[in-house]
Amino acid sequence: MDYTEPTFSDALFYQKRKHGKYRVVAAPTIGAAIADTHAHIQMLPDPALFLAKALVWGVDFVCDICDVCEDADTAFENLSSYQADAIPLAHDLVASTLSLSDDDPVIVQTKEQIRERISIAGWDDGVRIRIAVGCHPHNAKDFDGEAQSRLKALLSDARVCAIGEIGLDYHYDFSPRPVQIEVFRAQIRMAHEFGLPISLHIREAHDEAFRILVEEGFPKAGVLLHCFNLDAETLEPWLEHDCFVAFGGPLTFKASDYVREAARLVPTNRLLTETDAPYMAPEPMRGVVCGPQHTVYTADVLARTLGCETPDDRAALFGQLMENAKGLLDRAPLEWQRTPAKDTE
DSSP states (O other): OOOOSOOOSSSOEEEEOGGGOEEEEOOOOOOSOEEEEEEOGGGSSSHHHHHHHHHHTTEEEEEEEEETTTTHHHHHHHHHHHHHHHHHHHHHHHHHHHTSOSOSHHHHHHHHHHHHHHTSTTTTSOOEEEEEEEOOGGGGGGOOHHHHHHHHHHTTSTTEEEEEEEEEETTTOSSOHHHHHHHHHHHHHHHHHHTOOEEEEEESOHHHHHHHHHHHOOOTTOEEETTOOSOHHHHHHHHHTTOEEEEOGGGGSTTOHHHHHHHTTSOGGGEEEOOOBTSOOOTTOTTSOOOGGGHHHHHHHHHHHTTOOSHHHHHHHHHHHHHHHHHHHSSOOOTTTTSOOOOOO
16 A cells, blocks of 8 residues: 555645646535444554544544454554544644635635534544454464454454454455355354354455355344445345445446446445545545545445435435444444353253
């Protein structure tokens, strides 16, 4: 990941151009709080600054994804400080943006959007963050007994809302496929044990992953298809099992009509927005480090894809999307709570 792009001390969106140049681009008017249900906050070059920008733009709920074999320690140790530091930074970003000259129509528009945002009571309460932790299929080869025990211990943390991202990746095959399957099954069983939803990473293995979930049972707490970027035919069986579907940057790509067609199939009470930050920045921000603040572009395209053009229709949609995100990822675990059942003789 290229983290060499300049750090801008305002809340504007900067599009990467040729020869190391950047230009200011307009942000869509969302007019509602939205959620980023999949971001790797600890992987961002300045997590607190990116959370501050998310806060300014109304992305006030984020699910942070971390891996028990890679960066879980960093996430669990530092997340609270990232959250706290983001609040004063958000105020600085607002002040810096509002002090800019009005020589660019985009800056004038951005100022109006930010003034509207900060007029909402509680805008600066901070970003609500929950954590999903699991073993990515890339790291399945490292998921030994110690890692499994560590994961089970982390699942008892009150900030944890899901097991993820887990699944199968038959594109890169960084771990042997039989090992990926074994680790995937083990984590599905943990989801049943702990009463938690799962967030799925599946690449070139949707049929296999679906078969495994049928055999192991879809967790009652929910199943989330992360960063769906395939066609409607691939999506249909997952919808029959009431899975949640999260759309990120690929929904906005110019050649992704088939993804937008798939999005129209998803019941609105199963739709989610995400980024996969620091990866997969949406149009028109492709080429920059993606952050939770970029969810506004995906949310806008999703609304237009679903024919929600009026302010009332968009408000209803975004309200439903936030309800979906918090209903799945910001709730108490199921009735047996986080303590797995003890074996009985």
